[in-house]
Amino acid sequence: MFEDRGFQRVVATLGWTAMAVLVFPVILTIVVSFSGSQFIEFPPKSFSMDWYANIAKINKIGEATLLSLLVASLTGIFTVAMAIPAALAIARHAFPAKAMIVAFLLSPVAVPMIAIGIAILQFFVWTGLPFNWITLLVGHVVLTSAYPVRTIVASLTLSNPSLEEAAASLGASRWTVFRTVTLPQLTPGLISGFLFAFLISFDNYPISIFLVRSGVTTMPIEVFNYISQQLDPTPAAFSTIYIVIVSAIIVLVERRFGVISLSVRG
Amino acid sequence: MAQVELEDVSFALGATEILRNVSLTIGEGECLALLGPSGCGKTTTLRCIAGFVVPTHGNVRIGGESVVNLRPNQRNVGLVFQDYALFPHMSVRQNIAYGLERRKVGRAELAKRVGEMVAITHLDGLEDRRPDQLSGGQRQRVALARALVIEPDVLLLDEPLGALDRLLREEMQVELKRIQRDLGITTVFVTHDQEEALSLSDRIAVMFDGRIVETGSPEQLYHAPQQRGVMSFLGTSNIWQATVEAADGPYLQLSSGDIRVRVAAETRLAAGATAQVGIRPEHIRISAEPPEDAVNIVSGRIETTVYKGAHVEVYVGTAAGIEFLARQPAVSTEGGGLRSGDPVYLSFEPGNVLLFPSES
Numbered sequence: 001m002f003e004d005r006g007f008q009r010v011v012a013t014l015g016w017t018a019m020a021v022l023v024f025p026v027i028l029t030i031v032v033s034f035s036g037s038q039f040i041e042f043p044p045k046s047f048s049m050d051w052y053a054n055i056a057k058i059n060k061i062g063e064a065t066l067l068s069l070l071v072a073s074l075t076g077i078f079t080v081a082m083a084i085p086a087a088l089a090i091a092r093h094a095f096p097a098k099a100m101i102v103a104f105l106l107s108p109v110a111v112p113m114i115a116i117g118i119a120i121l122q123f124f125v126w127t128g129l130p131f132n133w134i135t136l137l138v139g140h141v142v143l144t145s146a147y148p149v150r151t152i153v154a155s156l157t158l159s160n161p162s163l164e165e166a167a168a169s170l171g172a173s174r175w176t177v178f179r180t181v182t183l184p185q186l187t188p189g190l191i192s193g194f195l196f197a198f199l200i201s202f203d204n205y206p207i208s209i210f211l212v213r214s215g216v217t218t219m220p221i222e223v224f225n226y227i228s229q230q231l232d233p234t235p236a237a238f239s240t241i242y243i244v245i246v247s248a249i250i251v252l253v254e255r256r257f258g259v260i261s262l263s264v265r266g
Numbered sequence: 267m268a269q270v271e272l273e274d275v276s277f278a279l280g281a282t283e284i285l286r287n288v289s290l291t292i293g294e295g296e297c298l299a300l301l302g303p304s305g306c307g308k309t310t311t312l313r314c315i316a317g318f319v320v321p322t323h324g325n326v327r328i329g330g331e332s333v334v335n336l337r338p339n340q341r342n343v344g345l346v347f348q349d350y351a352l353f354p355h356m357s358v359r360q361n362i363a364y365g366l367e368r369r370k371v372g373r374a375e376l377a378k379r380v381g382e383m384v385a386i387t388h389l390d391g392l393e394d395r396r397p398d399q400l401s402g403g404q405r406q407r408v409a410l411a412r413a414l415v416i417e418p419d420v421l422l423l424d425e426p427l428g429a430l431d432r433l434l435r436e437e438m439q440v441e442l443k444r445i446q447r448d449l450g451i452t453t454v455f456v457t458h459d460q461e462e463a464l465s466l467s468d469r470i471a472v473m474f475d476g477r478i479v480e481t482g483s484p485e486q487l488y489h490a491p492q493q494r495g496v497m498s499f500l501g502t503s504n505i506w507q508a509t510v511e512a513a514d515g516p517y518l519q520l521s522s523g524d525i526r527v528r529v530a531a532e533t534r535l536a537a538g539a540t541a542q543v544g545i546r547p548e549h550i551r552i553s554a555e556p557p558e559d560a561v562n563i564v565s566g567r568i569e570t571t572v573y574k575g576a577h578v579e580v581y582v583g584t585a586a587g588i589e590f591l592a593r594q595p596a597v598s599t600e601g602g603g604l605r606s607g608d609p610v611y612l613s614f615e616p617g618n619v620l621l622f623p624s625e626s
Contacts, residue, residue: 163353
């Protein structure tokens, strides 16, 4: 059945349609960002770079982007650091209630973000802690913690356990085995886990909106605020820069570590 | 280099007994094969020596010192895995140097020893490659070099040639034997391939079901196995059940239907006792007429012949219902004059017939 030409054609059509649906908004954004019109129109009637110059007009955009970068970087580092021991336990050991604990660790993927946001908000209100960028960081860590666990488990599952035994038989202590053999095997999982956490944190809106208070603001919040007041293509220009940078990073990392295939397999 | 002793070693996982009272001494510089079907416990035995399996009972000694309480990294053993387990993120040189770095060997000494090992294992020019840029045979040599460079007390090989194709396997067999002899290192290797065990080792320990059933030199185990199971596991054989009739001069006569055999047996069995009788296919002669000087003659009919290049395997059916396999040198004429359906006579020397008293 899978060799059938008709079937293959159907699959190919579906595949290309899905690709088009995914890619079209991105292309639309890029094209619109170069438009000369005051409003978002497609196809644009004239060309201009004005909207790129206008990015600075978005309220607090520089400050907000820096905070988003800081929070996203720390989120990536913390979630990956927490995910390594969890992934090792899941991939290499049997322990009581393993299935339940694994499901719990992966649950942030399945629970709606709004629900997580409200839960975290209530938690912080209950603790009475002040709302600042650290609260935001904690929220993002909770939100993204599941992703590095998944990618690191995938890396571990693909790596050969006899490598660790070989290292031990050659005289390496447990810590040395981990440092010289296990960790290098995990690199693709660590990188892709970090990327997932970083990117989800960097453009997260629904959680952040619950956790920011006066003075603290993030890039997505300011971009949304701008969109709700203005209809010009400035956010499109901003997004285009964002898309180009992220695409470049993903291409580089994929070339070097093959992380996309890992995420698909995981 | 050291002697390795396993003393009454048992290992159980829950209720499953994997090793049962394994006792074995591997002499200094000796190459011993642990041979047996898969699941017989041979790999577990090897892992006991390496330290990855801690026996539930018994003792393991290397060079006279008990090592049961030592972790794998505290024992000085060289282990070659079936899949080689080369570190994929390291070059050939880094792989080989790994054990020396753990031993804090100085830079100059390390370079010298890695270089020597590269020469011994013929890896010259490949030092900077990564494992995925090597052929199967080269990978195996890196695994061997990595295990040998630390000058281990004992070299352990798990199915060392299992992952190689046939031609390469024969080449590496010669290579492995050369290196083992040259270094004079105590070696234990695990295999399920009887040919590999016969050609590589000084001594073979045959394992069935978690026990060592017989040990001996390859020649001893092939020509004079004490156990029926060992005879049928090593090479091909004809084994059938027979009843002791009487002692006949230097021979013991046994019968099975109308097949009578005389065995040059040391063990005297009482008339009426049952025993297993075995003969190797290469010890059977085939002739069209009954040979006059033969002590043991069996008549039958050729069922099929299988051409194997150097020899022909002839399957002969007898009136007693026992099928014999005889191996004859192949002659250039088509079929060697042996045709299915032809009546033939099989003859063999009493000294080549093996006798296994009852059960066993």
